[in-house]
Amino acid sequence: MQRFSAYAVVRKALGSNRDWQEQWRDAAPKKSYDALIVGGGGHGLATAYYLAKEHGIRNVAVLEKGWIGGGNTGRNTTIIRSNYLFEESARLYEHAVKLWEGLSQDLNYNVMYSPRGVMMLAHNVHDIQVFKRHVHANRLAGVDNEWLTAEECKAYCPPLNIDASTMRYPVLGGALQRRGGTARHDAVAWGYARAASAMGVDIVQNCEVTAIRRGGNGQVVGVETTRGSIDAPRIGVVAAGATSVVMSMADVRLPLESYPLQALVSEPVKPVFPCVVMSNTIHAYISQSDKGELVIGAGTDAYTSYTQRGGLHIANHTLDAICELFPQFRRMRMLRSWGGIVDVTPDRSPIIGKTPVPGLFVNCGWGTGGFKATPGSGHVFAHTVATGEPHPINAPFTIERFRDGVLIDEAAAAAVAH
Numbered sequence: 001m002q003r004f005s006a007y008a009v010v011r012k013a014l015g016s017n018r019d020w021q022e023q024w025r026d027a028a029p030k031k032s033y034d035a036l037i038v039g040g041g042g043h044g045l046a047t048a049y050y051l052a053k054e055h056g057i058r059n060v061a062v063l064e065k066g067w068i069g070g071g072n073t074g075r076n077t078t079i080i081r082s083n084y085l086f087e088e089s090a091r092l093y094e095h096a097v098k099l100w101e102g103l104s105q106d107l108n109y110n111v112m113y114s115p116r117g118v119m120m121l122a123h124n125v126h127d128i129q130v131f132k133r134h135v136h137a138n139r140l141a142g143v144d145n146e147w148l149t150a151e152e153c154k155a156y157c158p159p160l161n162i163d164a165s166t167m168r169y170p171v172l173g174g175a176l177q178r179r180g181g182t183a184r185h186d187a188v189a190w191g192y193a194r195a196a197s198a199m200g201v202d203i204v205q206n207c208e209v210t211a212i213r214r215g216g217n218g219q220v221v222g223v224e225t226t227r228g229s230i231d232a233p234r235i236g237v238v239a240a241g242a243t244s245v246v247m248s249m250a251d252v253r254l255p256l257e258s259y260p261l262q263a264l265v266s267e268p269v270k271p272v273f274p275c276v277v278m279s280n281t282i283h284a285y286i287s288q289s290d291k292g293e294l295v296i297g298a299g300t301d302a303y304t305s306y307t308q309r310g311g312l313h314i315a316n317h318t319l320d321a322i323c324e325l326f327p328q329f330r331r332m333r334m335l336r337s338w339g340g341i342v343d344v345t346p347d348r349s350p351i352i353g354k355t356p357v358p359g360l361f362v363n364c365g366w367g368t369g370g371f372k373a374t375p376g377s378g379h380v381f382a383h384t385v386a387t388g389e390p391h392p393i394n395a396p397f398t399i400e401r402f403r404d405g406v407l408i409d410e411a412a413a414a415a416v417a418h
């Protein structure tokens with residue numbers, strides 16, 4: 001693999017940048033592999049990378065129906081944090097944050113991880129109680145999170161309006177995770193694809209899985225795709241909003257609902273916004289990209305759908321909230337908006353593990369908040385696919401928890417979980 005370094009940039013520039021290699025091989029599918037990953041988003045690509053790097057399983061293909069990173073990975077607002085309420089969740093997301101911290105070096109690819117701080121605003125007594133509970137629980141779990149007064153919130157994020165006389169929901173304080181932040185979403189997909197490909201993984205684009213084949217005792221033996229039949233004894237499904245559709249090919253039903261979730265960006269402006277701000281109560285979240293666009297996240301639609309396009313009233317509602325929190329943005333124009341399909345579980349925590357079908361594994365249910373987990377999710381899922389057993393970190397995130405009532409109820413804890 002061609003390595004990126006300051007020296008390489010200068011040397012290539014002297015050669016008019018003509019001989020940069022392709023970042024990864026655009027592979028054609030082989031007849032068989034040791035493992036298949038269905039879905040070329042960040043989680044699927046990370047799984048393939050760690051399968052090759054940590055478990056020596058390199059005869060692997062990532063099958064992607066469109067282009068890699070074209071799903072939710074390339075559509076999200078890139079918020080990274082680990083200050084979830086329950087210990088199981090905090091451990092999982094903290095595992096990811098620790099990997100984010102060294103990811104650019106590990107992949108030799110700049111994923112632009114920027115720990116600029118994520119501040120979650122409290123607007124009523126209930127919010128204050130919930131966020132303070134999070135702060136205490138996180139500290140016990142060794143995860144950084146701190147309570148700020150409204151004035152301290154304003155000092156951390158000067159554009160924030162804390163003048164209670166101008167707001168429906170005044171800012172009463174906030175929880176700040178300083179190590180939280182953002183990363184560049186498509187660079188994450190490309191960085192993992194490049195590093196996995198260099199170790200022998202086939203990245204197969206325009207290859208939709210249309211059926212999962214099973215042998216005599218029900219175990220998986222391969223898949224049918226739009227590019228032919230492929231054999232494999234192990235299959236990991238990481239298809240986000242399309243998980244229910246793919247898993248139904250093996251007669252596995254999951255407690256998932258799929259909803260459109262939208263985001264929008266403004267015209268680019270000079271750096272004005274130093275951190276990430278989230279408000280669950282009036283529902284808006286915002287940061288500024290390195291290009292200068294304000295990156296704004298809205299809520300899910302109230303109804304299930306596979307349209308990748310959300311309702312206009314949802315985006316309008318979010319912009320109302322943004323203008324209330326940051327009145328100086330009222331005159332900015334929005335440049336574009338889009339939607340993704342998120343896969344939501346009843347307790348708003350993911351499912352990562354084995355399924356009732358031997359050889360078939362699933363990683364899904366990340367809902368509105370899985371980007372932040374990408375490296376950790378890939379890391380523990382690779383362990384699960386390689387060994388057939390969950391890593392201790394993903395052991396609680398089984399399908400059976402919905403049968404046994406051992407929920408990890410981040411839905412009740414936070415209402416939203418970006």
Ligand SMILES: Cc1cc2nc3c(=O)[nH]c(=O)nc-3n(C[C@H](O)[C@H](O)[C@H](O)COP(=O)(O)OP(=O)(O)OC[C@H]3O[C@@H](n4cnc5c(N)ncnc54)[C@H](O)[C@@H]3O)c2cc1C
Binds near residue numbers: 041341370
């Ligand atoms: C608007 C929006 C904002 C968000 N904001 C945040 C945020 O700020 N922070 C955060 O942490 N998370 C956020 N999320 C959630 C986050 O984007 C996802 O949880 C995460 O990216 C999921 O990654 P993935 O790799 O599992 O899925 P994806 O990137 O969607 O990858 C799944 C892939 O599977 C492929 N696929 C599906 N069916 C098949 C098939 N039959 N055959 C082959 N391939 C198939 C799809 O084409 C897709 O590329 C947001 C999501 C959206 C939509």
